[in-house]
Amino acid sequence: MPVDLTILLFLVQDGVINGAVYALGAIALVLVFAVTRVIFVPQGEFIAFSAMTVYALENGRSPPTAVLLLVLGVLAAAATLIRERRHLTPRVLLVTAAFNLLLPAALFALVRWLAPMRLGPWAEVPLAIALVVPMGPMIYRIAFEPLAQASVLVLLIAAFGVHFSIEGLGLYFFGPEGIGTAPLAGGSFSLGSLVVTGQSLAVLGAAALLLIIFHLFFQHTLLGKGLRACASNRLGAGLVGIPTVLAGQIAFALAAAMAAVAGILIGPIQTVYYDSGFLIGLKAFVAAMIGGLVSYPFAVIAALAVGIAEAFFSFWASNFKEALVFALLIPFLLIRSLGVRPHEDEPE
């Protein structure tokens, strides 16, 4: 089918908006992989859950996310008690109780109280992020901390296990229905033959802002530098006194925050189901892989490229768009592999 300028611009716009969301996901993936060597498969759940949280709040209901957070908090506390049973200090108990039990309980009470008031997006969005972010470190504690020394492969398989569990819980808590949230910014205007919606500008603006904050955080704060140190050499970072377990939890929290924002941005654009996030996360993952799971700028550029490619695939061969997007990964994986000497053994 021929593509005229209007269609071309429309496809590019569509692709860039999706690409911006993938970019957030890709950054989160690179971050988590660099610091913990975990490929953050459950990110998709965070994306879906945050969109569905906003939806519940919009409708004046207390979001099921709050209950899920309570469940995860109890599990994380239990995991801590079991693993640290030989050296439980008052401090460990206090921190565990505060973070895993009190915080979720407080958030639970807060949303119950605030939800019926329908306070609008300026209250709903921060609430949704606040409900999703603590899940990141909790999941790290429950599933990945004991595997910190395991190979990338074992961590990857475990990440899929976590993904399945949380996705299943998502179905229970959120139900099988799809939702769509209200646009963050209404209106639209014409730019030549192209119609630009306020929502798409909001997506681009928010994504760009978050990426800039992220960059500044890593370049200019002590915490950011500590995370970078863990990323480049975990053992070395540990030896100079950077707590690597804490670094893992922070990485998971940041990644959960990125995913939550991605979910909030995608909510008004497409219908979100409890399992929609997985596919979004996978595409972010394709982008992150094209960047080799190490380069933030490459991941962002690749994410935009994946978004645009997807838009064109859906125009030309909509049935095969998913197959094509994932097939796109193979040549890049091959190029990545060529750089590595063939006889190097994966450390076990």
Next chain:
Amino acid sequence: MSERQAGSEPQAGVSERQAGVSRRDSVLPALIALAFLAAPFTGLMPAYWVALLDYIGIASLVALGLVLLTGVGGMTSFGQAAFVGFGAYTSAVLTIHLGMSPWLSLPLSLFATAAGGLLIGAVTVRLSGHYLPLGTLAWGIAFFYLFGNLKSLGGQEGLSGIPPLRIGDHPLTDPRLYFVVVWCCLVLAIVATRNLLRGRVGRAIRALRRTTAAAQSFGVEVPRTKLLVFVYSALLAGLAGWLYAHFQRSVSPSPFGLTAGIEYLLMAVVGGAGRIYGAILGAAAVTVTRDLLQDILPWVMGSNGNFETVVFGAVLVLVLQTAPNGLWPLLAGPPRTPKRPRRHPGLAGAPPPAASASTASGTGADALLDARNLHKNFGGLAAVNDVSFDLRAGEIVGLIGPNGAGKSTTFDLLTGLQAPSAGQIRFAGESIASLTPPDIARRGLSRTFQHVHVVPDMSVLENVALGAHLRGRAGAIRAILGRDRHEEAVLLDIAAAAVMRVGLDAQALQPAGTLPFGQLRLLEIARALCLGPRLLLLDEPAAGLRAGEKKALADLLRQVRAEGTSILLVEHDMSFVMRLVDRVVVLDFGVKISEGEPATVRRDRKVVEAYLGGVA
């Protein structure tokens, strides 16, 4: 000390077990298998269980392939379900659209799966590290969407009305009859897999995960072996797909998607990746659990949920956290060691072919190995800088120098594990600088490694037999059909002789992982001898040996030289080196600083400075 005690204890147990194994090995499993196959017809087994066992058998085939691919070969695949889809859809299309008999569509389905596996594998097995599983993930998803969107495959609804298997006029629709078909296939697959893993190719496959460097150095073509495993596991999945299609009588995309792929991986991990019977255990555990959960959980938790995935995910994580080797090893203990080969008189004593060739040519004066102006740079670091030396046939030459002098890198250059940045290497008059490690091994150059490269869960004897890889010819098909027994006996005999020469015969049947460091070095020497080398490269062979063992080693090396094998050796124990070698080459910071007879080199000021620091 404690290692030694631990090492000496199992010996008695091994020989006892061996005697029992030989009879039990064939009769008991056969009886169990027969009783099992007859069980559904006794009326004691509810129909529900028979159908469940059918599904378990089908899943076991896929899991068995994954055990081989992931647990043994070290390649994790998330996309195995796609190959099940290949087999199922091929047979569905052929039988529905072309009216073909399912028995005829079986070979075609397997062929389609093998062709698919070959194409996908050719790309995938070249991926390194964690890129490989991610690649399988990518095409697993891609094929899932392809299955669901191709009109000829029925889209999301799939294809129904697939004919059942028939024998004469009797359709095999009864789950009890199908049970026999499924489990016969599984038994055949297990026998084939065991045969494959036992032999020469099997040792190469088992070395893939732990030490591709050693495998290559003894002539294993690593990419080809990986591809072989990949296609073999795809074939098992394709067979499972064919069985599934004609049991279910309809196909749709969802059983061949990513979730299914991960479920198969779960089976392999839960059962114990790397253990054949772990595949069945894992398949049974996962299938039964899923079935129970689907029955029970909606009662407990309400129908609005997909709780088996919650439980599966949690179980997967828990297994990885608490029993990373899976459940089978917990039930069955460590893997059994193979039987010791019968002695073939006359074979073991014969000098290895390559060595005899070199004595026959008897070119004592010409250089056997000639390295000219070798360079190896890692970024800005010149690990080997313009090093030249030679070695004449029948010589023992020592390559010495302080730590970081470039000795091991030189070994890697000579054996092709690393390509020189510049320079020439000639071996027996032929340039080998651009050859691959297997090609260099083929020319009669074998080596040991400074950091030992052994397969810890393989017995000492089998590890050593990896060195004889190039002295056998049997391929995968011969092994699967069990037609490699004679050659295997010969290879294991060569290995046994080498094991005896280095004095490890008492430990021959122990897993190599249980040996102390010094004995692992001896194992590596035995393995290197099995190649029948014209030139033996030894990287710190005496490290970790006691005085008596060192003397025995020196005697052995002199004897090896007397048989016509030349030796180049890196070693830090100066008294060991100086007593043994004809000449010494001294490296320091990648540069050759001295060369000559031991007595001369010992007096060389530069050498003394390099070892002791500047003389004040």
